[in-house]
Amino acid sequence: MRRDTPRRSPLRPSAAALLLGVALVAPSLVAAPAAADTPGHTVQTLHFSVTVGPTDAETCSVIGDLYLPDGASAADPVPAILTTNGFGGSKDDQAGLGGAFADRGYAVLSYSGLGFGGSGCKIHLDDRDYDGKAASQLVSYLGGANGIAFTDEDRTVPAPVLDVVTLDAPGDPRLGMVGGSYGGAVQYAAASIDPRIDTIVPLITWNDLSYSLAPNNTSQTSGVSTSTSGVSKLVWALGFAGLGVVTGAQNAPVDPQRLVGCPNFANFVCGSLVAAGLTGTADPATTRELRRRSVSDYVAGVKVPTLLIQGEADTLFNLNEAIATYRALEAQGTETKMIWSQFGHSGPAAPGELDLASPDPDAQYITGRVVDWFEHHLKDEAVSTGPEFAYFRDWVSYTGNAEPAFGTSATFPVGTDRTFYLSGTALSPSPAKLKKASSWFFTTAAGLPTSLDPLDVIGEFAPLPEVDLPGTFTTFTTAPLTDDLDVVGSPTLDLTVQAPGAGLGNLLGATGNLVMFVKLSEVGPDGEARLIRNLVAPVRVADPRKPFRVTLPAIAHRFDAGSRLRLTVAGGSVNYRGGIVPTQVFIRTGSPDQALTLPVVD
Numbered sequence: 001m002r003r004d005t006p007r008r009s010p011l012r013p014s015a016a017a018l019l020l021g022v023a024l025v026a027p028s029l030v031a032a033p034a035a036a037d038t039p040g041h042t043v044q045t046l047h048f049s050v051t052v053g054p055t056d057a058e059t060c061s062v063i064g065d066l067y068l069p070d071g072a073s074a075a076d077p078v079p080a081i082l083t084t085n086g087f088g089g090s091k092d093d094q095a096g097l098g099g100a101f102a103d104r105g106y107a108v109l110s111y112s113g114l115g116f117g118g119s120g121c122k123i124h125l126d127d128r129d130y131d132g133k134a135a136s137q138l139v140s141y142l143g144g145a146n147g148i149a150f151t152d153e154d155r156t157v158p159a160p161v162l163d164v165v166t167l168d169a170p171g172d173p174r175l176g177m178v179g180g181s182y183g184g185a186v187q188y189a190a191a192s193i194d195p196r197i198d199t200i201v202p203l204i205t206w207n208d209l210s211y212s213l214a215p216n217n218t219s220q221t222s223g224v225s226t227s228t229s230g231v232s233k234l235v236w237a238l239g240f241a242g243l244g245v246v247t248g249a250q251n252a253p254v255d256p257q258r259l260v261g262c263p264n265f266a267n268f269v270c271g272s273l274v275a276a277g278l279t280g281t282a283d284p285a286t287t288r289e290l291r292r293r294s295v296s297d298y299v300a301g302v303k304v305p306t307l308l309i310q311g312e313a314d315t316l317f318n319l320n321e322a323i324a325t326y327r328a329l330e331a332q333g334t335e336t337k338m339i340w341s342q343f344g345h346s347g348p349a350a351p352g353e354l355d356l357a358s359p360d361p362d363a364q365y366i367t368g369r370v371v372d373w374f375e376h377h378l379k380d381e382a383v384s385t386g387p388e389f390a391y392f393r394d395w396v397s398y399t400g401n402a403e404p405a406f407g408t409s410a411t412f413p414v415g416t417d418r419t420f421y422l423s424g425t426a427l428s429p430s431p432a433k434l435k436k437a438s439s440w441f442f443t444t445a446a447g448l449p450t451s452l453d454p455l456d457v458i459g460e461f462a463p464l465p466e467v468d469l470p471g472t473f474t475t476f477t478t479a480p481l482t483d484d485l486d487v488v489g490s491p492t493l494d495l496t497v498q499a500p501g502a503g504l505g506n507l508l509g510a511t512g513n514l515v516m517f518v519k520l521s522e523v524g525p526d527g528e529a530r531l532i533r534n535l536v537a538p539v540r541v542a543d544p545r546k547p548f549r550v551t552l553p554a555i556a557h558r559f560d561a562g563s564r565l566r567l568t569v570a571g572g573s574v575n576y577r578g579g580i581v582p583t584q585v586f587i588r589t590g591s592p593d594q595a596l597t598l599p600v601v602d
Contacts, residue, residue, distance in 0.1 A: 061155065128298065441584075
C-alpha cells in the first residue's frame with residue numbers, strides 16, 4: 001500500500017550532510033570551499049584557539065567562516081548567529097544559512113565542531129566541558145574579545161577585533177544559535193553554561209543520548225530516560241563509529257594526538273561500543289557518560305527561548321526526544337515552541353518545507369518560522385513566532401510552501417485518547433465481550449535479528465522487505481477502518497506477559513533479559529503492510545512478572561478508511577542487538593488491561 005503524497009524532492013548536498021548527520025548515507029558528498037564574496041555580504045575564513053576540558057587544560061584549533069552583511073559597522077552593528085555542523089560534516093554545510101542570514105542583516109559564524117572538518121581535538125559527543133566551552137569562546141569572539149581568532153592556519157596572525165555585532169553589555173553579543181543533529185545538541189550544551197546566548201533553534205537532535213543509542217520504551221522515569229538500560233542500535237552505532245574514525249585518520253597528519261587511545265573519540269566510546277555489541281545494551285558507566293552529554297541531564301541550565309524542530313522521519317532521534325525536551329523546558333518556564341517536520345535523519349524534507357542549502361522564508365514553511373524566530377528574539381521585531389505546536393501531515397496535498405500541510409495547536413499534546421483492546425488476534429475498539437486467547441513467540445537468541453525492516457541510515461537506498469520469522473512474533477489487527485484515523489503523538493501499549501525463561505537470564509547476570517520489539521503498521525486493502533516511518537519500540541523488561549507500559553515513538557499519521565491498524569510484538573529486529581538468552585513469551589488476551597491507546601485528532 002502506498003498513499004499518494006506530495007512528491008519528495010532530494011535535499012541539496014550541503015543540507016543532506018547536516019540533516020542526515022553521517023556521510024555513510026551519502027558517501028559522495030564533498031565539502032565545498034567557503035563561498036566567494038557576493039553582493040550583500042562578505043565571507044572570511046578564520047582560525048580559532050579555544051581552551052577546553054574539565055580543568056581547561058586542553059587547547060584545540062577551530063576553523064570557521066565569518067559572514068558579514070555589507071554595511072555592518074561599529075556605528076551600525078548587527079545581531080549574530082552561531083552555527084555548526086552535524087556529525088561528520090563541516091563549516092561548509094552551513095554556507096547556505098550563512099549567506100542567507102548575512103543578507104538579512106546578521107553576522108554569521110559557521111564553524112567546524114571539534115574533531116570534524118579541519119577543527120582539532122577529539123569528538124566528545126557535545127560535552128559541555130569541550131564542545132560547550134568551545135562554542136562559548138566563539139561567542140566571546142563575536143562579542144569583541146581579542147586573542148581568540150587568527151587569519152592564518154598556524155594561528156600566528158591575530159584577526160582584528162570584531163566590532164560590528166550588537167552588544168547587550170560589554171562582551172555580550174546579541175546572539176542566537178541554529179543547527180541540526182550534532183549541531184543541535186551543542187546549542188543546549190553552550191546555552192547551559194553561557195547566559196550570553198539569547199536564543200537557540202536546535203533541529204533533529206537528542207534529549208538523552210543513552211535513549212538515542214540504546215532505547216528502552218518502558219521503565220521510563222523522566223522523559224525518555226529509563227531505570228533499565230535499553231537495546232543497542234546496530235546500524236546507527238556502526239555508522240557513527242566508522243565515520244568518526246575515518247575523520248580522525250584524515251586529519252591525523254596535522255593532529256596525530258586524536259588517534260591516541262580511542263581513535264578520534266573520547267576514550268570511553270570504544271570500550272562502550274564493544275560492550276554494547278557483546279551485551280546488547282549500555283552498561284551503567286556508559287549510560288552515565290551519555291547522559292552527561294544530554295540536555296536531559298542539565299536542562300535546568302537552559303533558560304533561553306527555544307524553537308524545537310524534530311523530524312517525523314527519524315529512527316535516530318525520534319519525536320519522543322523532542323517531546324521530552326519540550327516538556328522539561330515548559331515545566332521550568334522556559335519559552336519553547338515545537339515543530340514536527342517531515343525531514344529527519346531517515347528521510348528528506350517535503351517540498352516547501354526547508355532547504356538549508358538555499359533557504360527561502362517565503363517558499364519554505366520551516367525556514368520562515370526560523371527567520372521570524374530570530375527577527376523577534378534578536379532584532380526585537382514585532383513579528384509572530386508562530387503556533388505553539390505544528391506538525392507535518394503527509395496526507396494533505398498542497399503546492400508551493402508547505403504551510404497548508406502543517407496542523408497547528410495552541411497546546412501540546414493534541415487530540416483525545418482512543419483505546420483498542422487485545423482480543424484474540426484482534427484489536428477491538430470496545431472493552432465488552434473481549435475474546436480470551438493465548439499467543440506465544442520466542443525472542444531472539446544471541447541477539448540475532450528475527451525480523452527484517454528497512455535498514456536504519458540506508459533504508460531509503462536499500463529497502464528490505466518487512467518480514468518476521470515464524471514463531472518469533474505475534475500480531476493484533478483491527479477490522480477495516482470505517483473512517484480515516486489521524487494519530488498525532490505517542491501511542492502507548494499496556495501489556496502483561498508471561499516469560500518463565502527470563503528468570504534464567506537474570507540468574508546468568510543478564511538483568512532485564514526479556515527484550516521485545518513493538519511496532520505499528522498500516523495494512524492496506526490489498527494486504528500489504530507498511531511499518532509507520534520504520535519506527536520500532538524496543539523494550540527491555542526488568543521484571544516480566546509485572547504489567548508494564550510501552551511508550552511507542554510518536555507519529556503524525558493518517559490510517560486511511562478501509563485500511564487496518566496492526567500491532568506487532570516481535571522477538572528481534574535487524575536494526576538492534578536483541579536479547580542474549582532466547583525466551584518464550586505468552587500473551588493472554590481478553591482483559592481490558594491489555595490495550596493500545598492512540599492520541600487521535602479529529
